[in-house]
Amino acid sequence: MRSISLSTLAKTFTLDCALLTLLLASAVVSAQSQAAAHHDVVIKNATVMTVTHGNITNGSIYIKDGKIAAVGENVNAPPGVTVIDAGGKYLTPGIVDSHSHIALDDDVNEATSPITPHMMMKDAFDYQDKAIYRALAGGVTTSLLLHGSANMIGGQAVVIKHKFGDSRDALLFPNAPRSIKFASGENPKRVYGSRGQLPSTRMGNFAVQRQALVEAQEYMREWDSYDAKVKRGDKDATPPKRDLKLEALADVLRGKIMVQIHIYRADEMLTEIAMAKEFGYKIRAFHHALEAYKVADQVAANDIAIATFADWWGYKQEAWDAIPWNAVMCMRKGVRVAIKSDSGDYTRRLNQEAAKAIRYGGATEEEALKMITLNPAWIIGVDDRVGSIDVGKDADLVIWDGYPLSTTGVPEKVLIDGEVYFDRSQSGLGTTHYKEGE
Amino acid sequence: MTQPTKLVWSGRPRPLLLTLLLTLILTLIFSLQALAQDKPVVLKGGKVLTVTHGVIENGVVVMQGGKIAAVGSASSVNIPSGAQVIDATGMTIYPGLIDSETQLGLTEISAEEMTNDLVEMSDEIMPHMHTAEAFHAESALIPVARMNGITNAVVAPESGDTLPGQDSFIQLAGATATEMLLIRDNAMPLNFTGDQRRNKGGFEKSKFPSTRMGLAAQLRQAFLDAQDYQSKWKDYERKKADAAQTIKDSKDSKDGRDKKSEPTPPKRDLKLEALLPYLEGKKTIVLAAESPSDLQTAVSLANEFKLKFVLNHISHSQPVLDYVASLKVPVIVGPIYEAPKDDERYDTVYSLPAQLYKRGVKIAFASYSAHNVRNLPDQAGFATAFGLPYDEALKAITLNAAEIWGVADQLGSLDVGKTANVVVANGDPLDIKTDVKQVFIAGREVPMTDRQVRLRDEYSK
Numbered sequence: 001m002r003s004i005s006l007s008t009l010a011k012t013f014t015l016d017c018a019l020l021t022l023l024l025a026s027a028v029v030s031a032q033s034q035a036a037a038h039h040d041v042v043i044k045n046a047t048v049m050t051v052t053h054g055n056i057t058n059g060s061i062y063i064k065d066g067k068i069a070a071v072g073e074n075v076n077a078p079p080g081v082t083v084i085d086a087g088g089k090y091l092t093p094g095i096v097d098s099h100s101h102i103a104l105d106d107d108v109n110e111a112t113s114p115i116t117p118h119m120m121m122k123d124a125f126d127y128q129d130k131a132i133y134r135a136l137a138g139g140v141t142t143s144l145l146l147h148g149s150a151n152m153i154g155g156q157a158v159v160i161k162h163k164f165g166d167s168r169d170a171l172l173f174p175n176a177p178r179s180i181k182f183a184s185g186e187n188p189k190r191v192y193g194s195r196g197q198l199p200s201t202r203m204g205n206f207a208v209q210r211q212a213l214v215e216a217q218e219y220m221r222e223w224d225s226y227d228a229k230v231k232r233g234d235k236d237a238t239p240p241k242r243d244l245k246l247e248a249l250a251d252v253l254r255g256k257i258m259v260q261i262h263i264y265r266a267d268e269m270l271t272e273i274a275m276a277k278e279f280g281y282k283i284r285a286f287h288h289a290l291e292a293y294k295v296a297d298q299v300a301a302n303d304i305a306i307a308t309f310a311d312w313w314g315y316k317q318e319a320w321d322a323i324p325w326n327a328v329m330c331m332r333k334g335v336r337v338a339i340k341s342d343s344g345d346y347t348r349r350l351n352q353e354a355a356k357a358i359r360y361g362g363a364t365e366e367e368a369l370k371m372i373t374l375n376p377a378w379i380i381g382v383d384d385r386v387g388s389i390d391v392g393k394d395a396d397l398v399i400w401d402g403y404p405l406s407t408t409g410v411p412e413k414v415l416i417d418g419e420v421y422f423d424r425s426q427s428g429l430g431t432t433h434y435k436e437g438e
Numbered sequence: 439m440t441q442p443t444k445l446v447w448s449g450r451p452r453p454l455l456l457t458l459l460l461t462l463i464l465t466l467i468f469s470l471q472a473l474a475q476d477k478p479v480v481l482k483g484g485k486v487l488t489v490t491h492g493v494i495e496n497g498v499v500v501m502q503g504g505k506i507a508a509v510g511s512a513s514s515v516n517i518p519s520g521a522q523v524i525d526a527t528g529m530t531i532y533p534g535l536i537d538s539e540t541q542l543g544l545t546e547i548s549a550e551e552m553t554n555d556l557v558e559m560s561d562e563i564m565p566h567m568h569t570a571e572a573f574h575a576e577s578a579l580i581p582v583a584r585m586n587g588i589t590n591a592v593v594a595p596e597s598g599d600t601l602p603g604q605d606s607f608i609q610l611a612g613a614t615a616t617e618m619l620l621i622r623d624n625a626m627p628l629n630f631t632g633d634q635r636r637n638k639g640g641f642e643k644s645k646f647p648s649t650r651m652g653l654a655a656q657l658r659q660a661f662l663d664a665q666d667y668q669s670k671w672k673d674y675e676r677k678k679a680d681a682a683q684t685i686k687d688s689k690d691s692k693d694g695r696d697k698k699s700e701p702t703p704p705k706r707d708l709k710l711e712a713l714l715p716y717l718e719g720k721k722t723i724v725l726a727a728e729s730p731s732d733l734q735t736a737v738s739l740a741n742e743f744k745l746k747f748v749l750n751h752i753s754h755s756q757p758v759l760d761y762v763a764s765l766k767v768p769v770i771v772g773p774i775y776e777a778p779k780d781d782e783r784y785d786t787v788y789s790l791p792a793q794l795y796k797r798g799v800k801i802a803f804a805s806y807s808a809h810n811v812r813n814l815p816d817q818a819g820f821a822t823a824f825g826l827p828y829d830e831a832l833k834a835i836t837l838n839a840a841e842i843w844g845v846a847d848q849l850g851s852l853d854v855g856k857t858a859n860v861v862v863a864n865g866d867p868l869d870i871k872t873d874v875k876q877v878f879i880a881g882r883e884v885p886m887t888d889r890q891v892r893l894r895d896e897y898s899k
Contacts (some may be wrong), residue, residue, distance in 0.1 A: 137784035311810075314547055315549060321893055352820070356870060407816050430783065436781070
């Protein structure tokens with residue numbers, strides 16, 4: 001589908017006529033050296049859903065060095081760039097999934113202790129897992145891969161871009177903020193309770209969590225004291241013994257790691273909010289958060305986002321009060337709401353899940369789209385880089401065949417950092433960087 | 439109440455007072471109607487998707503005595519006097535949707551074992567289990583499903599056993615289970631997906647069967663035993679008839695005696711007894727398989743015993759779809775959300791309904807769910823994005839399902855004489871954004887509320 005048509009370029013883009021000859025000459029050069037240079041791309045003739053500033057019909061995007069360099073009805077772009085004619089189709093930012101466990105080869109839970117903050121999901125990340133490709137084909141470009149919910153404090157997440165077919169390091173979202181998974185409720189108490197261990201109740205859950213945080217405070221004080229001695233020039237100061245577990249928790253207390261909490265019940269949300277205040281850290285998001293609608297004011301007041309399901313319910317006792325209006329009710333109270341998958345299945349069609357927010361509660365198209373783009377990007381801490389179509393952001397984009405907020409809209413092309421990684425029109429898997437048999 | 443009741447619905451939130459007022463008015467109208475079920479109800483002015491005879495713009499549907507009394511254009515249908523007329527302008531009207539496999543009424547909270555009656559796992563061969571006998575009519579899940587226009591469903595046991603028991607065909611409204619269970623034991627699953635091998639593992643496993651050949655042998659033995667049982671009973675019936683004749687003859691000859699020749703009936707065996715209607719081809723076996731090899735093993739087994747069957751799932755049988763078509767049986771397909779194999783293209787299962795349709799196979803969709811039954815139409819909509827024509831997708835959750843389950847004379851389309859299971863929605867049934875505004879089951883307005891609506895309203899105050 002890639003074409004370089006200078007006549008189209010001349011018609012579509014605002015070019016300075018005086019420079020046209022020069023540009024034509026340089027275009028030939030850049031077309032020849034295209035493979036070597038970073039792909040600069042223009043997507044034209046698209047219905048651009050920017051998420052932040054409305055829709056642009058018959059809009060264009062100029063992508064330079066993998067970033068969005070211009071967006072509008074007309075964009076200035078040098079000749080020689082690869083032109084993708086979207087044929088009037090919808091163009092959205094890549095979908096961001098703020099709660100996923102794919103590509104971990106089932107190494108999701110280190111369920112041998114309720115406190116395992118030193119587990120790094122990156123160490124289990126299987127960059128060749130086809131689940132990454134299947135999500136990509138559903139328009140997902142960024143995912144937060146979290147530890148499971150067996151432990152009160154699980155491991156640290158890894159943020160990936162779905163650049164399927166590239167090397168492992170290319171799939172790691174560069175310089176992504178650190179996130180840690182906390183959990184609450186039924187899962188920890190079931191896992192440890194079934195072994196006759198602590199915790200087996202909700203009070204046990206919170207006691208275990210508080211104990212770990214108290215130890216982290218002490219560890220942090222020891223290090224702070226050591227650092228102060230060193231600063232004073234005390235040459236005899238000996239460093240405390242490093243403890244990976246407490247080091248990670250100390251970083252939570254220092255605000256260096258964002259806290260993502262698996263949680264269902266409203267009362268537990270209030271307890272977690274109180275616990276965060278007690279120890280002075282911030283909660284980034286409540287995940288699942290099926291009862292958030294009951295305490296939406298408090299969730300909003302503490303600037304906590306939610307990453308929730310569109311309409312899952314009833315699979316366990318603490319999911320019994322789930323309602324499909326949760327997302328929109330919380331949104332209307334000022335909560336940042338993301339719809340997430342928590343599943344290798346649903347991550348392939350998060351656009352459909354977001355559309356349910358229109359049905360249940362009357363979210364606008366832009367509000368619904370935000371729930372699978374900009375808001376989950378905020379939860380991950382990468383909203384300055386992905387999640388909307390704005391100048392300066394990564395060119396993670398989806399061209400849709402059909403209307404995205406529907407069952408009939410499916411991705412036609414998915415670009416990450418300005419490069420096409422999935423193209424439905426191609427035979428085989430439809431991947432452009434991964435070749436079967438490699 | 440001949441004055442048209444103007445119901446203008448919009449997807450946008452409206453002021454609370456107005457909503458309350460509207461709710462009050464609607465509640466009054468519907469409760470009045472509930473008291474007077476025999477009064478005809480007329481839906482006037484909507485876009486009517488008949489399924490069997492096209493789309494009628496500005497159509498009219500008349501429901502009377504629980505049946506559809508008339509369907510047509512506004513100009514062609516006479517509105518009976520005394521009817522309640524509902525203005526459905528701007529609405530889409532379509533037949534109640536049918537889900538071809540659910541666990542409705544068999545579970546409440548998945549993780550809470552005491553609320554589950556999904557499958558009896560003590561043995562693989564459990565044909566004498568009747569879902570009708572576990573069906574919980576008051577389940578909170580049923581109103582949630584019908585709020586989205588699902589009016590009928592097959593209730594099947596979970597697929598842990600090769601023969602887990604018998605299905606029921608229900609309607610999603612009724613005062614009691616008796617009223618909701620339209621057909622008890624309408625069909626029986628025969629599962630051969632590999633998942634029934636609960637004893638697989640190393641050589642330390644000692645319980646039969648632990649392999650596919652074990653499962654197949656066990657099934658074959660069960661059907662052979664049933665045949666044997668059947669012949670014993672036939673033999674008994676014949677002897678009994680002979681004995682009766684002998685007694686009659688002796689009486690005729692005024693020589694009354696000889697009770698000794700009356701035969702002893704065979705011992706009743708509920709398991710084998712349950713298989714007889716299927717061996718006789720009177721009822722349908724729902725044959726579940728995923729891969730080509732399992733599919734062909736299961737089909738040859740069914741053919742060996744001349745079972746009447748439809749296929750279920752076949753999510754990974756793409757290489758043998760021509761063979762599937764040659765069987766000339768319907769397929770309950772999917773769910774199309776089943777992940778493809780690792781070497782398969784992402785849309786391999788998404789496109790399966792279209793692939794089957796192209797080969798002339800009749801298909802139906804199922805949610806294979808209890809809590810998510812309401813999302814049945816989403817699957818049909820999604821299949822259209824991968825080549826299934828819209829009309830076929832709609833049929834796969836209405837008429838095709840009715841035909842497969844033998845109820846097409848009553849359900850599956852908006853035709854005169856059929857049960858008045860009718861849905862009024864603010865848009866297309868296959869559009870995920872569509873909000874269902876009113877559901878009629880057997881001509882009665884279903885209360886448009888459920889546990890979730892009540893919670894929403896409680897926390898919206």
